[in-house]
Amino acid sequence: xxxxxxxxxxxxxxxxxxxxxxxxxxxxxxxxxxxxxxxxxxxxxxxxxxxxxxxxxxxxxxxxxxxxxxxxxxxxxxxxxxxxxxxxxxxxxxxxxxxxxxxxxxxxxxxx
Amino acid sequence: xxxxxxxxxxxxxxxxxxxxxxxxxxxxxxxxxxxxxxxxxxxxxxxxxxxxxxxxxxxxxxxxxxxxxxxxxxxxxxxxxxxxxxxxxxxxxxxxxxxxxxxxxxxxxxxxxx
Numbered sequence: 001x002x003x004x005x006x007x008x009x010x011x012x013x014x015x016x017x018x019x020x021x022x023x024x025x026x027x028x029x030x031x032x033x034x035x036x037x038x039x040x041x042x043x044x045x046x047x048x049x050x051x052x053x054x055x056x057x058x059x060x061x062x063x064x065x066x067x068x069x070x071x072x073x074x075x076x077x078x079x080x081x082x083x084x085x086x087x088x089x090x091x092x093x094x095x096x097x098x099x100x101x102x103x104x105x106x107x108x109x110x111x112x
Numbered sequence: 113x114x115x116x117x118x119x120x121x122x123x124x125x126x127x128x129x130x131x132x133x134x135x136x137x138x139x140x141x142x143x144x145x146x147x148x149x150x151x152x153x154x155x156x157x158x159x160x161x162x163x164x165x166x167x168x169x170x171x172x173x174x175x176x177x178x179x180x181x182x183x184x185x186x187x188x189x190x191x192x193x194x195x196x197x198x199x200x201x202x203x204x205x206x207x208x209x210x211x212x213x214x215x216x217x218x219x220x221x222x223x224x225x226x
Binding site for chain 2: 031032034036038041042043044046049051052087089091093098099100101102104105107
């Protein structure tokens with residue numbers, strides 16, 4: 001059974017810092033990994049999708065990498081802004097299942 | 113146009129009632145899901161359904177049942193609601209026959225049982 005872990009659970013930083021959020025998974029036979037953002041009381045917004053054949057994906061100030069052999073993905077946020085404050089979730093499809101399995105998220109607060 | 117839409121967005125109801133949450137997707141996907149997000153924000157799969165099979169998480173009480181009138185809809189029926197059913201329920205869809213497919217989520221339905 002796939003287990004997805006996100007570290008840290010919570011993060012509070014001043015504006016302008018570069019951040020790294022971590023996601024690890026136990027079944028390395030993944031199909032893809034997706035990073036989502038969830039604002040308080042809102043739904044899930046897809047940020048980046050990395051296929052198993054890819055090493056990284058970039059969108060604006062966001063960069064996500066994938067290392068299947070070590071069972072890890074990192075989400076890098078450059079020059080953080082208060083508007084980046086949200087919960088970040090990673091979801092993994094693996095092991096013969098097309099059902100995404102979620103981590104518990106990293107709650108990020110960026111102070112002005 | 114909203115890709116995955118859920119109604120209602122908020123639902124407050126009394127214990128013991130029966131309620132339904134509707135989900136529709138206009139992406140042409142053939143696989144839809146229901147997730148439950150608990151108070152600690154953890155998203156747990158409840159059901160996955162496509163035109164071939166229904167996969168049920170064995171921990172989901174049988175008071176919960178998915179109903180799919182067609183490929184674009186997967187509604188969630190809940191019988192005899194309990195306080196512990198209070199949560200946010202998310203519907204999602206993807207192209208199920210492709211393991212590489214991206215998942216798209218609705219905005220969630222916040223269910224409060226009083």
